[in-house]
Amino acid sequence: MDKAVVTLDKGTTCSAWNYCGQRLATGSIDGTLTIFDSADPASSSFTCSSRTGVNEASIVKVLWVPPEYGDAVACIFADGTFSLWQEVVEDTEPLRWKLCKHFEHSKQVLDIQFEVSQTSLKLVSAYSDGHVKIYELLDPLELKNWQLQAEFLNVIDMISKTGKASCVSASISWNPQRGESQESSFVLGFNSDIPQLNSSKVWEFDQDHQRWLPVAELALPGDRGDQVYAAAWAPNIGRPYEVIAIATHRGIAIWHMELKPDPGGRLSVEKVASLSGHDGEVWQMEWDMGGMTLATTANDGMVRLWQSNLNGVWHEQAAFEPTT
Numbered sequence: 001m002d003k004a005v006v007t008l009d010k011g012t013t014c015s016a017w018n019y020c021g022q023r024l025a026t027g028s029i030d031g032t033l034t035i036f037d038s039a040d041p042a043s044s045s046f047t048c049s050s051r052t053g054v055n056e057a058s059i060v061k062v063l064w065v066p067p068e069y070g071d072a073v074a075c076i077f078a079d080g081t082f083s084l085w086q087e088v089v090e091d092t093e094p095l096r097w098k099l100c101k102h103f104e105h106s107k108q109v110l111d112i113q114f115e116v117s118q119t120s121l122k123l124v125s126a127y128s129d130g131h132v133k134i135y136e137l138l139d140p141l142e143l144k145n146w147q148l149q150a151e152f153l154n155v156i157d158m159i160s161k162t163g164k165a166s167c168v169s170a171s172i173s174w175n176p177q178r179g180e181s182q183e184s185s186f187v188l189g190f191n192s193d194i195p196q197l198n199s200s201k202v203w204e205f206d207q208d209h210q211r212w213l214p215v216a217e218l219a220l221p222g223d224r225g226d227q228v229y230a231a232a233w234a235p236n237i238g239r240p241y242e243v244i245a246i247a248t249h250r251g252i253a254i255w256h257m258e259l260k261p262d263p264g265g266r267l268s269v270e271k272v273a274s275l276s277g278h279d280g281e282v283w284q285m286e287w288d289m290g291g292m293t294l295a296t297t298a299n300d301g302m303v304r305l306w307q308s309n310l311n312g313v314w315h316e317q318a319a320f321e322p323t324t
Contacts, residue, residue, distance in 0.1 A: 006036050006046040013058060020067040027059025027075055033085060033097065052097045054085055065143070066116045072100065072143055074123075080108030082125070084143055100143040107131070110170040110190075117184050122149070124186055126170035130154055130197040132188060134212065154188055155196045156214050167192035173233040175242070176287075183207055187218065187244055189228025199224040200231050200246045202257065202267065216267040218246050218255045226250060229282045234291035245294055247282035251275055252296060252306075254314060273314040275306055293317065 008015070011029040018025065024036040024046060033054045036046040057079040065072040071087040084100040103109070107129040115122045121137040123146070130153050138145040169191040175184070189200035199219035203212050219226065226248040234243040242257040252275040258268040278298035285296045294306040303320040 005044050009034060014061050016063045016073065018064045018067070021071065023064075023071075025062050025064065025073050027062040029058045031055035031057055031059060031077070033059065033062065033073065033075060035087075035097075050095060050097060052085070054083065054097070054099070055079070055081075061111070063112070063114070066114055066121065068116060069121055069137070069140060069143060074112060074114075076109055076112060080105070080128070082109050082112055086143055101146060103135075103146075105131075105133070110167060111172050113172040113174055113186070115174040115184060115186070122184060124172055124174070124188070126154070126167075126172055126188060126190070128165075128167045130165035130167055130190060130192060130194060132203075150212050152212060153197065154190055154201055156201065156217060157196075163194060165190075165192050165194045165197055167194075167197065168227075169229070171228060171231040173231045173244070175233055176235045177237075185215070187231050187233055187246075189218075189231050189246060191227040191229060195225030198227050200228050200244075202244075213265065215261060215265060216257055216269050218244060218253070218257075218269055218271075220271060223248070223250065230285045230296075232285035232287055232294065234287040234294070235289060237290055239291075243291060245285050245287075245296075247285060247296070249281075251278075252282060252285070252294075254294075254308075272312065273308070275314060275316070277304055277316055277319070278302060 012026050013029050015026045022038050026034045033052045035050045037049040038046055055077045057077040059075050060078050061076040063074050074084050076082040081104050083102040085097045086100045087095055088098050105127055107127045110126050112125045123135040125133045132152055134150040135146045136149045138147050167190045172188050174186040183205045185204040187200050187202050190197045199217055201214045202216040204215045206213050230247040232245045244255045246253045253271050254273040256270045256272050261267050279300040280298050282296055282298045287294055297303045301322040305318040307317045308314045
């Protein structure tokens with residue numbers, strides 16, 4: 001018999017699971033950040049440990065800061081801003097959440113993601129005008145001290161005129177497992193009215209010139225203007241290539257990307273599969289820890305699991321319908 005492990009508050013809009021601490025963070029339409037903790041390590045049930053009003057606007061996304069940097073979460077708000085909140089302990093007082101950093105931009109933030117590099121913590125944010133910002137944490141002990149490292153548009157040709165963009169959403173996914181010889185890299189795609197912004201580009205940091213460069217574009221020539229709904233970079237446990245999933249109105253595309261660049265600095269890509277089955281826009285995609293199984297969810301309410309067989313042929317492994 002199925003058993004609920006946690007009951008979310010009415011008005012909950014988003015959630016994020018902390019695998020390291022076995023905790024759940026949720027955001028609500030009234031701007032409340034709620035944290036659920038396990039009541040008993042031996043059980044699978046969770047209870048609310050704190051509720052904090054963090055904004056008057058609705059929380060549209062919440063995600064945990066990498067655990068190396070303490071118990072902290074980032075919240076994206078409907079007013080277009082985002083902020084970092086950290087759990088603090090003061091003597092005998094109960095745990096509470098305090099504001100570490102509030103980020104503002106002239107346009108609405110659409111997505112943010114963290115990456116732990118060899119030397120620091122980085123944060124990439126995408127905005128409704130098609131711009132991308134990279135922030136770097138200056139002090140690992142102070143989550144309030146961030147420095148803007150770079151800002152650019154999600155286009156291959158920086159000289160081209162894109163016009164005034166209006167982006168509905170964006171999806172960012174860092175390379176989850178980077179070798180010592182590899183630089184930081186992430187994939188980003190937009191859902192906008194500007195074709196040049198939409199296609200998913202892989203951005204890599206050029207250490208020699210201290211700048212971010214587009215090294216690959218995950219779209220066929222006729223599909224480069226397609227609006228991107230979601231992107232997910234698979235963990236690599238020894239493959240001689242990277243695997244990245246991209247969702248558009250055409251379905252979910254699985255891409256292989258070579259590890260070594262050509263003389264021009266670009267990485268070769270190949271579309272190896274098209275996954276169809278969802279009825280509607282794909283909202284989110286997540287890989288398992290081995291990068292072998294892809295979980296997807298869409299506005300049809302279904303959760304689907306996809307795998308590749310030994311011959312490289314992708315198929316739907318399972319589908320889950322929502323319960324009433």
